[in-house]
Each structure stands twice: as C-alpha cells, then as structure tokens.
Amino acid sequence: MTPEQFRRHGHEVVDWIADYWARIGSLPVRSPVAPGDVRAALPSAPPEDGEPFEAVLADLDRVVVPGLTHWQHPGFLGYFPANTSGPSVLGDLVSAGLGVQGMSWVTSPAATELEQHVLDWFAGLLGLPETFLSTGPGGGVVQDSSSGANLVALLAALHRAGGGETVRSGVRPDEYTVYVSAETHSSMEKAVRIAGLGSDAVRIVEVDGDLAMRPQSLRARLERDVARGYRPVLVCATVGTTSTTAVDPLAELGPICRDAGVWLHVDAAYAGVSAVVPELRGLQAGVEWADSYTTDAHKWLLTGFDATLFWVADRAALTGALAILPEYLRNAATDAGAVVDYRDWQIELGRRFRALKLWFVLRWYGAEGLRAHIRSGVALAQELAGWADADDRFDVVTPHPLSLVCLGPRWPEGVDADVATMTLLERLNDGGEVFLTHTTVRGQVVLRVAIGAPTTTRAHVERAWALLCEGHDWLAADFAESAAE
Ligand code: PLP
Numbered sequence: 368m369t370p371e372q373f374r375r376h377g378h379e380v381v382d383w384i385a386d387y388w389a390r391i392g393s394l395p396v397r398s399p400v401a402p403g404d405v406r407a408a409l410p411s412a413p414p415e416d417g418e419p420f421e422a423v424l425a426d427l428d429r430v431v432v433p434g435l436t437h438w439q440h441p442g443f444l445g446y447f448p449a450n451t452s453g454p455s456v457l458g459d460l461v462s463a464g465l466g467v468q469g470m471s472w473v474t475s476p477a478a479t480e481l482e483q484h485v486l487d488w489f490a491g492l493l494g495l496p497e498t499f500l501s502t503g504p505g506g507g508v509v510q511d512s513s514s515g516a517n518l519v520a521l522l523a524a525l526h527r528a529g530g531g532e533t534v535r536s537g538v539r540p541d542e543y544t545v546y547v548s549a550e551t552h553s554s555m556e557k558a559v560r561i562a563g564l565g566s567d568a569v570r571i572v573e574v575d576g577d578l579a580m581r582p583q584s585l586r587a588r589l590e591r592d593v594a595r596g597y598r599p600v601l602v603c604a605t606v607g608t609t610s611t612t613a614v615d616p617l618a619e620l621g622p623i624c625r626d627a628g629v630w631l632h633v634d635a636a637y638a639g640v641s642a643v644v645p646e647l648r649g650l651q652a653g654v655e656w657a658d659s660y661t662t663d664a665h666k667w668l669l670t671g672f673d674a675t676l677f678w679v680a681d682r683a684a685l686t687g688a689l690a691i692l693p694e695y696l697r698n699a700a701t702d703a704g705a706v707v708d709y710r711d712w713q714i715e716l717g718r719r720f721r722a723l724k725l726w727f728v729l730r731w732y733g734a735e736g737l738r739a740h741i742r743s744g745v746a747l748a749q750e751l752a753g754w755a756d757a758d759d760r761f762d763v764v765t766p767h768p769l770s771l772v773c774l775g776p777r778w779p780e781g782v783d784a785d786v787a788t789m790t791l792l793e794r795l796n797d798g799g800e801v802f803l804t805h806t807t808v809r810g811q812v813v814l815r816v817a818i819g820a821p822t823t824t825r826a827h828v829e830r831a832w833a834l835l836c837e838g839h840d841w842l843a844a845d846f847a848e849s850a851a852e
Contacts, residue, residue, distance in 0.1 A: 380424070383424060392441050392442070394437055396436065396440045398433065408430045436802065441822040453731070458728065459671060470708070471696060471706075472706035476706075478718075482507075486508065486678065487500050488729065492642075499679070501707070504683070508713065509674060513554065514552075518558040520630070524658070525688065550613055551634070555634065579615050580616070589627045600629065602632070604657075606634070613766070617652065617656060633659070635660065667819045669821060689711050747828045761776055763775075773815055776788050778846070785811065789805065789812060794842070
C-alpha cells in the first residue's frame with residue numbers, strides 16, 4: 368500500500384468508524400449470532416492474491432458488525448464500561464502509523480519520556496501520593512491490563528520479600544502467602560498461580576456487610592500465618608470491586624500492612640479514575656499507604672483498550688524483579704543509569720506507544736472534560752438508585768458510590784428468585800435496547816447496571832429503568848397466572 372493509497376483508504380476507514388458511531392444506537396446491543404455463525408460466513412482459505420480494500424470494508428459490515436456486542440452503545444450497561452473516544456482512536460492510529468518500539472529509552476526516547484510525563488500528570492490528577500511520581504523513588508507506567516499490573520505488583524512484592532533471593536532461587540511456594548477478599552478480582556489469584564505460588568497461597572480475608580475487607584480480620588490472619596511460619600508477601604485491597612464496587616478501607620489496611628512488612632497493592636481497575644473528581648477522592652483515602660496502584664483508563668476514562676495506569680512507590684523493587692540486560696540491548700544511556708527502560712517494568716519486551724492516546728485524550732478533553740464524564744456517570748447512577756429505592760419492585764442491594772447500581776428484583780412468595788431474575792435479564796438483553804449483566808450478592812442473583820459509556824444520557828437510563836419495570840410486571844403477572852392454574 369503506497370502512502371497515497373493509505374491516505375485514500377484511511378479516510379474511508381475513518382468515515383466508516385464515524386458512521387458506525389453515528390448509527391450505533393440503532394443496532395441491537397448484544398450480538399444475536401449463534402456460536403459458529405461468524406466463522407461460517409468466512410471463506411475456508413485465505414486469499415491467494417490481494418483484494419480491493421472495498422471488499423474488506425464490505426465484510427466488516429457483512430460479517431463483523433453482526434457478530435459484535437456494541438460496547439460503545441448508549442444502552443450498554445453490562446460488566447464495566449470499556450470507553451473509547453475520537454482522540455483515543457486517533458492517538459492509537461498515530462501510534463500504529465509510527466510503528467515504534469518503546470522497549471528501551473534509546474529505542475525511541477519520546478515514547479518513554481511522554482509516558483513518564485503523562486503518568487506524572489495522571490498521578491496529580493488522581494491525587495495520588497508524591498512517591499508515585501517519576502521524580503521520586505517510584506514512577507508510573509502503562510500496562511496492558513490491570514490483570515498484568517496485578518501480576519507485576521506481586522512479582523515486585525516477592526522480590527522485596529525475598530531480599531532479592533527470588534530472582535536467583537525462585538519463589539518459596541510453601542512459605543509465601545497473599546491476602547485478598549472473596550470480592551477481589553480473579554486476576555489476583557491468576558497472578559499467584561503464574562508466579563508459581565499456587566492457589567493454596569491465597570488467604571481469603573472476611574468482608575463486612577458492605578462487602579469491604581475487614582481490617583481486624585486481615586490483622587488476625589497475618590498474625591496467625593506469621594505464627595505458623597508463613598511469610599505474608601502482598602495484600603490486595605480493592606477500590607471498587609468488580610461485582611459491586613465495594614471499597615476496601617485503605618486508611619485502616621495500610622498501617623496493618625506496614626506493621627507486618629507486607630506489600631499493599633491497590634487494585635482500583637474500574638474506580639480509580641473517578642479520583643479525577645476531587646469530591647470522589649474520599650473513597651480511596653489512605654492511598655498513600657500503597658506500594659503499588661492500578662487503574663484502567665480503558666474502562667471509564669474515554670480511552671480505548673489497552674491503557675492501564677500503574678504506579679509503584681519504589682521502582683527499584685519492580686525493576687529488581689524484572690530487569691535483565693542482555694548484550695544486544697546494551698546502550699550508553701542504560702549503562703549510565705540515566706534513563707528509564709520500560710521493558711524492565713513489564714512482562715513483555717516490546718511495547719507500543721500507548722501514551723500517545725492518553726496524551727491525545729487529556730489534551731482534547733482537558734481535566735475538566737474528564738471530570739464532567741465521570742460526574743455524569745455517577746449522577747445518572749444515583750438517579751437510577753433513587754428511582755429503585757422508591758419502588759417496591761426492586762431493592763438496591765449494595766452501596767453505590769460510583770456509576771454501578773446493583774438491583775435485586777423482588778418476586779412473589781414461592782417464586783425461585785434467582786431463576787426469575789435471570790429470566791428478566793435474558794428478556795431485557797434479548798430486546799436489544801439495553802445490555803445488563805448479573806452477579807451474586809450474599810448468595811442471591813442480582814442485576815448490575817453499570818453506567819459510563821460516553822454516549823449514555825439520562826434518556827437511556829430512563830429507558831433502561833422503564834424496561835426493567837415493564838419486564839418485572841410482565842414476569843410477575845406470568846407467575847401469578849401460573850400459580851392460579
Ligand atoms: N481488577 C478489577 C477490580 C476489575 O474490576 C477488573 C476488570 O473488571 C480487573 C482487575 C481486570 O481488568 P483488566 O481487564 O484490565 O485486566
């Protein structure tokens with residue numbers, strides 16, 4: 368493809384994306400295809416000769432779009448949001464066009480320095496401690512995901528706990544222990560397995576009625592394990608759990624971790640970015656106790672996947688765990704210790720120039736634009752919770768400090784509540800206007816309404832509420848009819 372051909376087809380692709388965004392609200396949110404449908408629409412062999420670009424674009428419409436669940440749809444209220452935006456896409460496009468590798472400072476100095484700078488900006492915007500700044504002992508880096516961030520946090524913690532020994536002799540699987548709650552994201556247990564500790568190393572600390580980790584239970588667990596000869600390595604506290612956005616109390620957990628010499632990792636994958644709004648920062652009071660912290664700009668901060676913002680308070684622990692310098696990567700800047708080489712902060716060697724899209728997003732929206740986006744999601748969720756609170760068909764089952772509301776539908780006596788709730792969910796999702804997901808709270812199936820797609824307005828949330836009420840009435844009438852028969 369020559370630069371001129373690229374220019375022409377590039378414009379076509381940008382037009383295609385803009386048209387997709389313009390019509391997305393008219394598409395069914397959840398893909399209606401059955402397993403195998405997408406592959407059945409594809410030829411069995413790849414093309415022997417190149418095809419016209421128009422044919423590729425036509426297949427986007429014919430094969431790909433029907434097989435998509437539209438995460439940017441205004442009615443997408445499932446899981447957590449996975450925002451993207453114009454400036455993010457354009458930043459990614461420039462990154463792809465530049466095609467540079469930012470594995471070491473020397474391989475493209477701008478890739479490293481822009482990333483350091485943007486992460487320092489974000490640390491300030493989120494009110495994170497100064498130790499996380501690149502000008503201090505710590506620093507920030509873009510990771511591919513919070514799952515990846517949880518893994519590298521654990522590797523750094525193991526390195527610190529082992530006094531460097533882990534790098535030479537590996538982990539001590541029967542000795543090291545890691546502390547989570549039953550609400551912690553599964554990626555932390557996956558990290559424990561990948562690190563070679565095995566799931567038995569995971570200690571599940573009790574939660575309180577709001578599903579937040581109990582500090583006293585953590586303290587008791589740590590003391591008991593130490594008395595039995597275990598070496599506690601890391602506590603993972605979550606700000607905004609995946610299931611219900613419960614918040615573990617950092618200000619109380621922090622001193623306990625410090626007393627025990629345990630690494631405190633804060634997983635704020637979804638909720639952390641909300642701290643751009645000063646009035647929401649109280650949720651993570653005590654964050655200054657954290658040894659590491661992760662939040663995903665690719666969930667709720669107008670930036671496309673992948674853009675995990677990860678900070679450590681002591682970068683030496685992280686690079687101590689991960690740095691290896693083979694001869695073919697040696698260079699004067701690295702040898703002089705004058706630069707940061709981000710390959711030593713992550714699992715992979717190669718790395719894309721992901722800071723560009725974050726920079727584009729920040730410059731286009733400004734801090735105020737980001738705050739407005741978060742505030743709007745939170746305000747809509749609070750309104751929805753208010754409607755549900757005032758309605759005897761639904762219970763708001765957990766605290767809802769941010770943009771997720773968990774609703775427990777009430778059903779007549781004798782009805783299997785979990786089956787009824789799942790039936791309501793399927794009915795709503797089959798309708799195509801909205802898409803919700805579920806979780807269990809205290810053993811009961813509940814509906815999660817996660818607001819935060821950039822296009823979702825009050826009208827969409829009102830419509831989702833109307834559909835929930837209609838669906839509930841329809842099912843309740845159906846149950847009453849069956850009971851009467
Ligand atoms: N941690 C928490 C608290 C999450 O909610 C999630 C995803 O929802 C993750 C980690 C995993 O995020 P990622 O997809 O960035 O790995």
